Amino acid sequence: MLKIEDLHVEVEGKPILKGISLEVAAGEVHAIMGPNGSGKSTLAYVLAGREGYEVTKGSITYKGEDLLEMVPEARAAEGIFLGFQYPVAIPGVSNIYFLKAALNAIRKHRGQDPLDAIDFMKLSKEKAAIVQLPDELTKRSVNDGFSGGEKKRNEIFQMALLEPSLAVLDETDSGLDIDALKVVAQGVNALRGPERAMLVITHYQRLLDHIVPDVVHVLIDGRIVRTGDKNLAKQLEREGYSEVRDAPSL
Amino acid sequence: MTDTARQTLLRSLPASFETGPEWLRSLRARAADALREQGLPSKKTEAWRFTPVRSVVDAEFARAPGDAPALGSDVPEGVRARSLRAVLGSEPELLEGRLELAGPPEHFAALNTALFSDGLWIDVPAGTVVETPIEVTHAVARAGVSYPRVLVTTGESAELTIIETYTGAASDGLTNSVVELDLGPNAKVSHVRVHENAGMQVGRVDVRQAADSRYQSTVVTLGGALHRFDVRALLQGKGAECQLDGAYLVEGEDHVDHHTLVEHQAPYCRSDQTYRGIASGKGTTVFDGIVVVHRDAQKTEAHQENRNLLLSENATVHTKPHLEIDADDVVCSHGATVGSLDDDQLFYLRARGIPEDLAHAMLTFAFLESIVDRVRHEPTRARMREALLARIPHGDEIREVT
Numbered sequence: 001m002l003k004i005e006d007l008h009v010e011v012e013g014k015p016i017l018k019g020i021s022l023e024v025a026a027g028e029v030h031a032i033m034g035p036n037g038s039g040k041s042t043l044a045y046v047l048a049g050r051e052g053y054e055v056t057k058g059s060i061t062y063k064g065e066d067l068l069e070m071v072p073e074a075r076a077a078e079g080i081f082l083g084f085q086y087p088v089a090i091p092g093v094s095n096i097y098f099l100k101a102a103l104n105a106i107r108k109h110r111g112q113d114p115l116d117a118i119d120f121m122k123l124s125k126e127k128a129a130i131v132q133l134p135d136e137l138t139k140r141s142v143n144d145g146f147s148g149g150e151k152k153r154n155e156i157f158q159m160a161l162l163e164p165s166l167a168v169l170d171e172t173d174s175g176l177d178i179d180a181l182k183v184v185a186q187g188v189n190a191l192r193g194p195e196r197a198m199l200v201i202t203h204y205q206r207l208l209d210h211i212v213p214d215v216v217h218v219l220i221d222g223r224i225v226r227t228g229d230k231n232l233a234k235q236l237e238r239e240g241y242s243e244v245r246d247a248p249s250l
Numbered sequence: 251m252t253d254t255a256r257q258t259l260l261r262s263l264p265a266s267f268e269t270g271p272e273w274l275r276s277l278r279a280r281a282a283d284a285l286r287e288q289g290l291p292s293k294k295t296e297a298w299r300f301t302p303v304r305s306v307v308d309a310e311f312a313r314a315p316g317d318a319p320a321l322g323s324d325v326p327e328g329v330r331a332r333s334l335r336a337v338l339g340s341e342p343e344l345l346e347g348r349l350e351l352a353g354p355p356e357h358f359a360a361l362n363t364a365l366f367s368d369g370l371w372i373d374v375p376a377g378t379v380v381e382t383p384i385e386v387t388h389a390v391a392r393a394g395v396s397y398p399r400v401l402v403t404t405g406e407s408a409e410l411t412i413i414e415t416y417t418g419a420a421s422d423g424l425t426n427s428v429v430e431l432d433l434g435p436n437a438k439v440s441h442v443r444v445h446e447n448a449g450m451q452v453g454r455v456d457v458r459q460a461a462d463s464r465y466q467s468t469v470v471t472l473g474g475a476l477h478r479f480d481v482r483a484l485l486q487g488k489g490a491e492c493q494l495d496g497a498y499l500v501e502g503e504d505h506v507d508h509h510t511l512v513e514h515q516a517p518y519c520r521s522d523q524t525y526r527g528i529a530s531g532k533g534t535t536v537f538d539g540i541v542v543v544h545r546d547a548q549k550t551e552a553h554q555e556n557r558n559l560l561l562s563e564n565a566t567v568h569t570k571p572h573l574e575i576d577a578d579d580v581v582c583s584h585g586a587t588v589g590s591l592d593d594d595q596l597f598y599l600r601a602r603g604i605p606e607d608l609a610h611a612m613l614t615f616a617f618l619e620s621i622v623d624r625v626r627h628e629p630t631r632a633r634m635r636e637a638l639l640a641r642i643p644h645g646d647e648i649r650e651v652t
Contacts, residue, residue: 048597048601049600049601050597050601051593051597071600071606072597072600072601073600073601073603073604073605073606073609075601076600076601076602076603077603081601082601084598084601087598088592088594088595088598090595090598090599090613090616091616091620092615092616092617092619092620093599093612093613093616097651098599098602098604098612098651099602100651101604101608101612101647101651102599102602102603102604103603104651105603105604105605105608106603109603142598158602162602162603
């Protein structure tokens with residue numbers, strides 16, 4: 001589904017990603033782990049198409065297409081979803097109405113009819129229940145006045161509603177207490193399926209106790225230094241990033 | 251001194267005033283004399299520096315037929331709405347001393363005083379609370395100059411909502427309006443003004459507030475060749491409150507100009523101003539707000555904010571909020587910003603699949619809608635939203651999802 005080859009990315013002239021290669025097949029969950037400043041969020045933004053991230057070398061192929069040619073909304077329409085580390089508040093734009101516009105834009109792209117208000121509300125209620133997001137929050141302005149946990153639940157609610165093929169979750173665990181983390185992880189797990197791939201980006205192993213990955217990559221200083229199974233995450237937790245970086249590859 | 255002889259608009263001033271009660275003839279004559287001496291403003295007049303005022307004062311205008319605005323089909327119970335011309339004809343003593351409530355007018359307001367032929371007097375007696383808004387429509391259907399005039403008077407503890415709409419597609423007309431509001435003690439007036447007329451307009455709103463009265467003004471100005479509004483609120487009674495909110499939008503070569511002056515003349519008064527503007531195309535917006543706190547106006551609380559979105563390289567925003575404070579025990583703030591749409595917000599919307607131009611429009615609409623949201627009367631709010639949606643790109647799509 002996703003194939004990243006020798007990806008080099010600069011931000012304001014500074015190299016951040018220095019040759020990343022990665023392949024994710026449908027149905028797989030890959031974790032990207034790394035310390036602060038290793039380039040994890042840069043990878044997430046490049047996948048979603050944010051401006052200001054310059055690809056100087058390499059390629060990203062998504063469902064056989066050149067992803068880097070697509071504007072952000074085209075990527076979303078093709079099934080890419082970015083769960084933001086810091087979801088921005090948008091006062092004056094209602095969560096539910098913005099999602100209706102988003103879902104119907106995506107449906108239009110797929111050649112489907114738009115959902116009417118009644119069907120949409122039904123769908124929204126059903127999806128909000130997955131992450132226990134109160135009805136009142138779905139109607140408020142996007143992330144406006146939401147707590148850290150509510151913002152993250154809102155991200156997963158949106159993912160459930162938009163049903164992406166590739167979900168990129170950027171530090172979905174940051175700022176969550178253990179109960180909120182469990183709710184969010186359950187929401188993510190409910191969306192796992194043979195047609196859907198996920199890239200779970202995290203600093204800490206604890207999220208991966210709840211969202212168990214098929215593959216774990218360790219990203220340090222813009223390069224993937226180790227790749228392994230879920231046990232690699234546990235090893236990282238025990239030994240720290242420097243030990244893992246310096247150990248010879250398995 | 252302005253060269254008044256070149257100001258075409260002044261040529262319609264008569265040498266003398268022969269009709270109406272004596273007190274009115276004297277007001278008109280004084281206004282005309284002042285105009286002949288001082289003239290209309292020019293580019294050299296400080297408060298008119300950014301307003302392309304020559305296009306108004308040097309243009310040839312025929313007199314448009316009739317100055318009287320139209321009343322909505324139902325005048326709510328408890329409101330007395332009468333034609334100014336009729337009252338001046340039959341019971342002029344009722345209006346003596348009630349016009350020019352903020353003192354002798356100057357410039358365009360003086361011209362209105364000299365030349366208005368008709369208008370509305372809306373009065374709500376003491377203790378009368380009117381829930382249904384009264385609707386006043388100034389339709390500028392034809393080219394030419396008109397001088398609408400509205401006087402609103404409320405007795406003690408009276409409550410009223412008034413919706414004024416300026417409408418009409420004639421782009422070469424000039425509307426020179428004066429609206430005066432005299433709020434009795436503890437009276438509450440909500441005043442909504444929607445300017446969607448295509449032509450030029452200079453408008454003055456004067457408000458005089460007695461103790462504990464509350465005046466809430468919400469203005470929406472949607473483009474126009476040249477729209478210039480001056481609002482002056484005099485907080486004369488202890489504990490009076492005044493809230494001035496505005497949303498405006500220019501595109502093409504529109505010019506929209508909002509000037510406010512809030513005078514805190516008594517203690518324990520509160521004023522709050524929030525104006526938000528969007529400048530696109532080659533349009534120009536001006537916000538110039540002054541809060542004056544007089545020496546005796548202790549315990550004043552005054553806030554003033556002007557936020558602007560500059561959406562085009564060829565558009566211009568002027569903003570100048572300022573304070574003049576002569577009292578020492580006050581809480582005052584003022585601020586202005588000029589910026590573009592927020593990149594994080596735009597990206598968030600696009601990353602969810604919303605096309606870039608629709609994302610722009612959604613954020614632009616939200617920016618202005620927050621002003622409209624302050625109107626308490628729901629049907630009025632809905633109408634103002636509609637007026638905005640009609641002017642915002644992708645308004646139909648935004649309406650569909652909201």
